[in-house]
Amino acid sequence: MVYPGKVILRVDLSSDKVEEEELTDSIVEKFVGGKGLAAYLMYREIKPGIDPFSPENKLFIFAGPLAFIYPTFVRTVVASKSPLTGLFCDSYAGGSFAVELRRTGYIGVVIEGKSDKLKCLKISKEEKRLFECEQLRGKTTYEIGELFRDYSVLTIGPAGENKVRFASIYIDWRRNPITRPGVAGRGGLGAILGSKNLKAIVLKGWLRVDELTKGIDKSVQRNLIDRYLKIIEEDVMPGIGIGGNLPVFKVSAEAKILPTKNFQLGSHELWRELADDAWAKVLVNRITCPTCPARCGTTIKEGIFMTERIEYETVAMNGPNILILDRRALMLINNTLNALGMDTITTGNILAFITELCERGLLKDYKISWGEVDSYIRLIYDIAYRRGLGDLLAEGLARVAKILNAEEYALHVKGLEIPAYDPRGVVGMALAYATADRGGDHLRAWTVGVEVTTKLTLEDLVNLTKYLQDRNAALWTLIACDNIPSNAIRPPDEMIRIYIKMLNTLGFNYDEESFLKLGERIYNLTRMFNVREGVRRKDDSLPPRLHKQREDTGWVITREDFEKMLDLYYSKRGWSSDGVPLKETLERLGLQDL
């Protein structure tokens, strides 16, 4: 096997040990890299029922095997038992970390144990060691990125240190960044680093590309790169628009699936203020991840306000969903959340939830009204530093809603707050949200794109959902950028065939069928992780609000319709009627030893 990425670095915060470990060929062949290896190790090493904040929990940080060798495979996956959901969680970030990690010769880093003091991990040719960094306590993500400007930096902000259950992990955040900063936003994995007292990993690789590609036929490699770049130029670049997925805003607003006022409505009359055309007028720079030509990272400047990486989800959830239609306010919120280190989707959901409770008179001793930017900013700081009501909200929407007996106003699935597409309009996303392995998520199965032609039948929708979940699980072993297939203006079939050929140049032996089966294996593995934690059919559910007719359009997903989707989905997956993978399904996928 040519594949040079079989070595991981194990870092034990309890003992300060930093040790190399070589994975076996059979495991690498079966799970490849990225999400696959992270899911495999998670299932094997994380004991069921543990507290996500306990030293026994582990954080898995992986690159894909193609990083640095082929363009655009720049994303890093972080995976752990989520403090928000108590379930499997994987979250992905762009930036330079995956490329630099591959240049160290490691495919992943496993973080375990817990330190008594705040520490950083440094990985370079000269040293791999933990060092105390108490002086960095309380620093923002930008400050850490700036302090280690010569390194690729993976870090948390104050919210992560304070174990806010939706704290994120940040890569390369700094002023005037050269490469696109990345965020592993979802599921609170920044709080896992905080619980272990690990503030940052700073990394500088040293291997050259030819040292990673010994044994690869260079002409085949060149040909694949050329074909792939041509597809990106012709099919992907036109869909990127000004970047940040901002073109989606207009489509969502016009299709009336834009969350507005805590998902009570599907659009707002002033939506054009936040559409991509409006942002384009104040766009001052576009930057990209290493090796990627797409330049999807936006830098916006308007008056004294400047922000990086303004994204559709951030704008929608912290814009119309809390009745803010002002770009400068959005920039301020984006900067604050990214500096303190919290998920913008979850935060937008929580701010909307708490405002609706106030409006309905259901919250005593606290007042906030729709669109109050200053109040929202204060509340964001209170959450990050766990002060007053912020301390409660830092527990995440599901816990807060339960405590306040207000679950009918909370928009989450399995504890993960849902993203910015109202599935009462785009019904396919309802099944996608309900069956996503990390909770309310839209990326596992983007059923509303032009990727696949379907009939208007339940069976076609269910097949599409399953296919996309499996395909994306396979792609996230590599780790391909989500922006590239999902922004393509044509089905990405040829692109994926090229990915498989790229993988095979490293000594793997996949074809389209076995690659899809790889994804199915991983999706069942993560399901088994969740089943072991108690997940069953009752948890594959939608927030109550989505089962009620929306007042502006009358759109609804009835409980009966939803259960029909779920029945057929389980059947297609080879799961029991209670959502547990059957023995024969596990055997077919080579997971019989679980």
Next chain:
Amino acid sequence: MAVIVRFYGVLKEIINEKLELEVPSDGILFINLINEILQKYAPLSEYIVVTEKGVEVKGVTILVNGRHIMFLGGDKAVVRSGDIIDILPPLHGG
């Protein structure tokens, strides 16, 4: 009364925001209604087509009176006067 068909997003650029189509008193099969619309608005076939397999879509969502057409019988659903059909475009990104 007629069937009202409402189009959203990019689909409004092909067809007006709203069509009102007269249908027989006992209604019309959904597939036949789509055929009628496609005959008048050919560019819509970029997103919706009718083949021997029935109505096929690329990322398009179709709701009848607020519920997805697949729950109402799909191609064979009968659409009646007064019904409201919403046709949503595919999305890019995510």
